[in-house]
Amino acid sequence: MVENELDKKSSQIKGLVDALYADFTGQIASALPENQKYNAAMIRRSLEILAAHLQLDNREQADDKFKLSGQTFSSSQLAKALRDRQDISVSHDKLREDLKSDVMHRRWQANPKTLSKPD
Amino acid sequence: MLNRAMITGSGVDIGMTSLAEDCGPVLSWLQTRTGADRLECLRIEKLSGGAIQENWLLELQITGGSHDGHQSWVLRTDAASAVAVSNSRPDEFRLLRAAFLQGVTVPEPLYFCSDNAVLGQPFFIMTAMPGQAQARKLVRSPGLAEQGSELVAQLGHIMAKLHSITPQTKFKTKGLGSEDLLFFLPRHEGSAASFQIAQMRAALDSLGTAHPVLEYSLNWLEDHLPIWADAASPVLCHRDFRTGNFLIEDGKCTALLDWEFAGWSDRHEDIGWLCARCWRFGNEKLPVGGLGTFSAFQRAYEAASGQLLNVTAIGYWQVMAEIRWAVIALQQAARNNSGQELSLELALSGYLVPEMEMNMLNLIDEIEQGIWADLDS
Secondary structure, eight states: OHHHHHHHHHHHHHHHHHHHHHHIIIIIHHHSOGGGHHHHHHHHHHHHHHHHHHHSOHHHHSSOOEEETTEEEOHHHHHHHHHTTOOOOOOHHHHHHHHHHHHHHHHHHHSTTTSOOOO | OOOGGGEEEOOOSOOSSHHHHOOHHHHHHHHHHHTOSEEEEEEEEEOSOOSSEEEEEEEEEEESSTTOEEEEEEEEEEOSSOOTTSOOHHHHHHHHHHHHHHTOSOOOEEEEEOOHHHHSSOEEEEEOOOSBOOHHHHHTOTTHHHHHHHHHHHHHHHHHHHHTOOTTOOEEETTTEEEOTTTTSOOOSSOHHHHHHHHHHHHHHHHTOOOHHHHHHHHHHHHTHHHHOOOSOOEEEOSOOSTTSEEEETTEEEEEOOOTTOEEEOHHHHHHHHTOGGGSTTOTTOTBTTTBOHHHHHHHHHHHHOOOOOHHHHHHHHHHHHHHHHHHHHHHHHHHHTTSSOOHHHHHHGGGHHHHHHHHHHHHHHHHHTOOOOSOO
16 A cells, blocks of 8 residues: 555656656747756756656665675675775676676666666 | 046846946956056956856956056956865966966966955956857867867967976066966875875765775776876876867967866876866867867977877876766765755766766776777877
8 A cells, every 4th residue: 555655656756757848848948048048958957867767666776786796785885895995806897897887877867868778 | 546436337248146236346446456547347248157166258448557448358256166176266366377477378367356345255357368168169160170180289289388387487477586476286295196096085085975986996097006107297287178178269279268276297187188088078089178189189299398298198097087077076966965056057967977987987998908099199
C-alpha cells in the first residue's frame, strides 16, 4: 500500500515535470525576448535533467556502484580508499573501466536528451 | 575644481544594478583622477560574462585633463561572490600593469579605486578593447580556416611574452624607477605540478563530496611526476588563458582578459589549459582552444621565448586542466547548492563535471597505451 502511494506520487511528479517541459519548450521559450534565450536554454536543460533523474530507479540512485574484486564500494568509500592509497586489489585498467562506466551514467543524467542511456 | 553639476550620467542599456542607477560617485572620482574640467557619461552598459567579476563599459566625453576627448573604458569590480583562489581586485590591477609594461596584449590599466565610499567596493578602470570573446562564436567563425594558424601563432607570441616575466622581473614605472609589482604573488616549494596536486586535493576536501575519478586522476598524475614536473624556475602564468578569455577582432587577438587566477607556475600549465579538450568548444581537431593547430602555436612560442616545449608534459598538464576545471565547476555548483548564491548557471556547472572526467580518463588511457597524439606536432 505504501509502495503504491509512493509510485503514485512519483508518477505525479514525473507528469508535472513532463508537462512543465512541454509547456515551456512549446509555448514559453519561443515567446521570450532574444536576451532571455540563454536563460531559457538553462531552464530547458534543468528540466531535462530533472526528468532523467526521476526516471532512475532506486537501485540506480543508490550509492554502491563500484564492484571491485568482490568488494562493493560507494563513491565516498572509493574516493577515500584512493586518497589513502589503499590497496584495492584491482588493476588500473579495470579500475579506469569501472570509473568510466560510472561517468557514462552521470554524463547521460547530465545530457539525457543528447546521449542515449548506457546499459 | 570638481563640479558635480558638470558631470552627467545617463544610464542606458542597463541592468537593475546600483552602478547603472547611480554612477555619479564614480564619475566624480574619475573627474578628479583625470583632472578633467568636464566629464560626461554617454553610455554605461554591463558587459556579459564574468561569474566572479562584473565589467561595465563606460563611454565618456572628457574635456580637459589627462584624457581629453572621447574615451571607451571598462570598470571592473567584484560580482556578488568571488572564488576563494582568485586574486583580489588590487592584485589583479597590479598583474594587469605588469603584463602591460611587459608588452603583453592587454587593456591598459588606468586607475584603481580602493575607496569603498565611491562604489561600495574596490574597482579599477582600464581601456575598452574591440573584439569578440564568446568562445562558441569564435570557434564557429567562417574565417577560422584561413586565419586560425596566424591567430594561434599570435597567441603563442603573447603567451611567450607573458612567460618572460619571472619573480626576478622588475618593472619600470613612471617616477618610481624599477618596481617589483608582483611581490604579492605566493611562491611555493617544489614543482608547480606537485603544488597543483596538493591544491586540488585541498579543494576537494573543502567541498566535502566524494569524487573517485578526480582522486584517481590526481594519484595518477602524482605517480608520474618525474615525467612532467619541471623543477625550472616558475614564470608568470595567466592560469585561465583559453578561448573565451581573449578578444578577437578580424582574426587577431586584441586583448588577453581576466587575470584573477594568474600566478607563478610552470609554463606548460598555461599551454595544457589552452589546449585542454574541455576548452575546444566542439572543435576537437583544433587543439589550441578550438582555433588552430598546435604546430603553429608551438613554432611561434618557441621562436618568441627561445624555450623548447616539453610536449609530453603538456599531455599531463591537459589532465590537470580537466581536473582543475572540474573542481572549479564543483565549487560553482556548491555556491548555488549551499544557498550562498542561487543561480541556475552555477547549479548547472556541476553537471559539466562528467565531461571533464571522461576527458581525463580517456587522456590517461591514451598516454598509458602510448597512443596519445592529441597535439598535432
